[in-house]
Amino acid sequence: MTTEELGWAVTIHRLWASVAAITSREELSDLVLPPLLRVPGAVGAWGLRHTTGTEITVYRWAGLPLEGDARPVALELAVAGGVPDSPARDWLAERGVHGVAVSRFDGDGEVGGTMLVLLGPDGDRDRAALCLDQVAGVTREAIRRLAAHRAEQAQQVRDALLAEASLQMDAVLDRTQTLRRVARMAVPAIAEGCLVYLYEGGRPELRSAVHIDMRRLNALLADPAVARQLTELATEAIAGRVVRAEGVVPGSRIVDAQVLRARDRTAGVLIFMFERDPQDVPPPRFLRDLSYRAALALDNGELYEQRRREVVTMQQHLLPSRLPSAAGLEFAASYTVGDRVLEVGGDFYDVVVRADGTVGALVGDVCGRGVDAAALTGMARHTLGALLQEGLPPVRALARLNTSLRREKSWRFLTAGVALLRAEAGGFAVQWLSCGHPAPLILRRGRPAESGRGGGVPVGVLPEARVGRSRLRLATGDTLVMFTDGLTESRDADGRMFGDVALYETVDKLRDVPLDTLVHELSAAAARFGVTGADDIAVLAIRVEDPAKGPADDRL
Amino acid sequence: MTGFDLILIVEDSAEDVEAIERAISRALPDLRLEFLRSGSEVLPRLTTPGAELPGLILLDLNMPGEGGLAVIQRVRADPALDQLRIVVFTSSEDQAEADACYAAGADSYIFKPINFGLFQTVLRQTLDYWRSRPNVAHIVVPPPGDSPAQI
Structure with missing residues (x-):
């Protein structure tokens, strides 16, 4: 083993050892990109984070900057898997880049990524591809761990929310206060907005609305078309149809309508509005659970009120x-x-x-x-x-x-x-x-x-x-x-x-x-x-x- | 994430100061935090000539002396501070207080959870949201009675 190979082996070993300490994708790019500059002939290491397909969401680099007009070039390289026969080739040549090694990975349900090593005239593409594959292996494992850690944290937060929401809702028997508390607990912990509809007179009526940006929500609700659309979603949920829709409400990526039903009584509907990354949107099962608890709290409040009225009437008699x-x-x-x-x-x-x-x-x-x-x-x-x-x-x-x-x-x-x-x-x-x-x-x-x-x-x-x-x-x-x-x-x-x-x-x-x-x-x-x-x-x-x-x- | 990197936290409780600092430094390590322990310090801090302005104020509501609502009113009365986001972070359950804060020009009214994990998530989501939104001049919302959704 040459000194150079030994040095690289040490680098890879160090990367593997560091994987457990990574807590974010930002830290990850700082960890894995700079070592790629040690690949013989490397003049740059680029990292692209993308959604499915080719939409790039984050650009990271070491060495040759990945800014401005470099970004469309990076996209071409990622798609072609090498240096394409296009103006990008000239752009790269002007910056001393004559070859590239590309490795793309798409995690299971995770945001994917592409890593590129840009090589100067003396670069060895096969050697670079081998090194890149090794680093990509470390990266994949780090992403898997990050995803598992994030899922675990998200679950803990959801558990805490359920516990705290139950505590809050059980603390009051007043229907109005219960509604407010549900919406306030949900925003912004699990959603950007939460609308509470009560099922009264055979139709859903909006009774409470909370949003991280109330000014914006009020403007949305003032639009009759949007208000009608949301009421239709609530009606669909009451009819028993599962409602999770994308792009139906301006400014919200996803809306999810959950019926408030307990003890065979339909109290209303919760509509959650999400603007966050889809991966941070809680699963429907969790929203169903939260809604069921809210429905139980509402039903308890209703039963309490009914009993209280009977008692007052009897006392009067x-x-x-x-x-x-x-x-x-x-x-x-x-x-x-x-x-x-x-x-x-x-x-x-x-x-x-x-x-x-x-x-x-x-x-x-x-x-x-x-x-x-x-x-x-x-x-x-x-x-x-x-x-x-x-x-x-x-x-x-x-x-x-x-x-x-x-x-x-x-x-x-x-x-x-x-x-x-x-x-x-x-x-x-x-x-x-x-x-x-x-x-x-x-x-x-x-x-x-x-x-x-x-x-x-x-x-x-x-x-x-x-x-x-x-x-x-x-x-x-x-x-x-x-x-x-x-x-x-x-x-x-x-x-x-x-x-x-x-x-x-x-x-x-x-x-x-x-x-x-x-x-x-x-x-x-x-x-x-x-x-x-x-x-x-x-x-x-x-x-x-x-x-x-x-x-x-x-x-x- | 784009947007501001300095936020001003106005909180009188030592426990909450510690929890907020711990939560934000873990969730958003690139943010710089500055703490004030009373409402009356806010305006002098923001209007000192040459002082760096934060992008957002995280404001407790119930503080001795000048309370959170008075702080919002004073900040919103100064056109030079129009770009400043004001997030009320409170354990108060009084809807009338929430309505009053929005009417005075608060951008968010956020419930302060007990569980630390939830506390951290709520802060991260709030700060992520406002850091990703371009600042625009503020329009004070109509009084609560004119809001389309009222309980």
Whole structure:
């Protein structure tokens, strides 16, 4: 082996050893082209990267520059596989090139390449072809490794996107937000643009659009022809036809439409727009997977919304649609639903007016939530309301309810408070009955808010009802505020309860506001105070009207 | 790849600065990166006589002091900076913020992923996209209500 051959063998060995460290095609050309100048007689080494056919995308060189008018010459050499009999021959001769060795390789599904060694008058073409073949072998292996590495990285990115998109989409049940998140996650990680169509009224409607260049997308969508074309693609996808098309949308090389379908329900279509190299476009299978997850998230949101509407409707049925009128009294009530809005809460209130003008006001709280609690809530409210209306003393009404619960052998119990108000000179006499219920508040003119008495044992706990009894008097302008424990037990981040640290201060500020405002502001203040808003809050307030002012017009 | 080779990154979070630097230097090693840690430094940096202008600003939205939106408004108010691309890179999920940024003249509003691989891909795709686009003078888009696609 000559010294020259030994040197070349070392070069080739070094190239093979370097292949594993290559991370890009740019690095590769820097690695493989300069050594080709060591081929005896070589004056230049050129590298062309091309798509299929003869379209060149990248030019690299060592030695004789591959710029300007050299490029069409390089293309001719690559196509001819040698020096052609054309003006290119003269161009080359003027630059001292009298021969060329050419090696072309096309990877499997990869961007191909051509390498050329340009030889001076003393170059040995056979020797150069042999050396070039060796270097091309290294290059092919490097490209194969790069492709495998890129595919692996792309897969990792797609896996990460699926994981992150699922996390993002599952974090919200709101349909609108889900749509936005899908599109925002996709762009530009996997596509330059993403359009979300919802299937409504039998046709796809564009509801969200995201693009790396929104200005450009808005201009595209403003073109009726393009908008129509995209809607047709969405329609095709809904019809079950696979849609991946090239060149149908200006500025996008490829568009891919994926139907949003889960649990046999079609929610809409995602259209992905690609401007990147085709090799960087994710496979349809991945886009189908992403779309399926989005469809599931949308469907979950839809089911959630449906359930929430049912719960709200049911909750409304458990409460009086309006409060009655009674001479000399004004009523207002509010109900604030806690966090667990997918289950009906157990708080209730009602007001009844007897034929003799006596008023019975009741408030209660069934332990737990859900259908069973709701059934008991309805039963308790109607039983107490009907018995009080019929003139039964509140203690006996509560005892009857206790008996009913015990007879049903229900494990559930409830707290309840009943106020019976009878008109007397200058105000109302109030009989307050409590079965384990929070004591009411009394707001008197010019005095701090005061608490009534609680007492008693929750209904349904003992064989015989045990009722706490107290009396109080409401003068003109005084207000009785009855509520459930969701108001007082709303907790802040430090675990402190609204009832302990903020209730009295709040009601004192609300003393002179209209009664309807008072109940809503009080509930809102407690809900804001709490960090979780876990429990429902019912508030029922009764104010003795001032005859001089007349009845308030904000009555429920 | 053609286009600019200097970008300005405006980011107050040290963790994000590190992640952005690592991601871009790996994915696009030929890019030169310059970091500013607050919005108020942007205009003085861009308007210093003779200073090299970047081709693109990668902008965090929620920063103490002058926020990203104010930076966009101030940059777009200066005709000498028309060629500058502004990419908002944020973890904010507020659609109104995205609309406001576009209305103020941002070129892209990009979500900041948690996963580093995805983070790097998003940055590479964004920078590749804008480096391959010739710069043109900016037209501030109409308010969000006039956009053809609205949720």
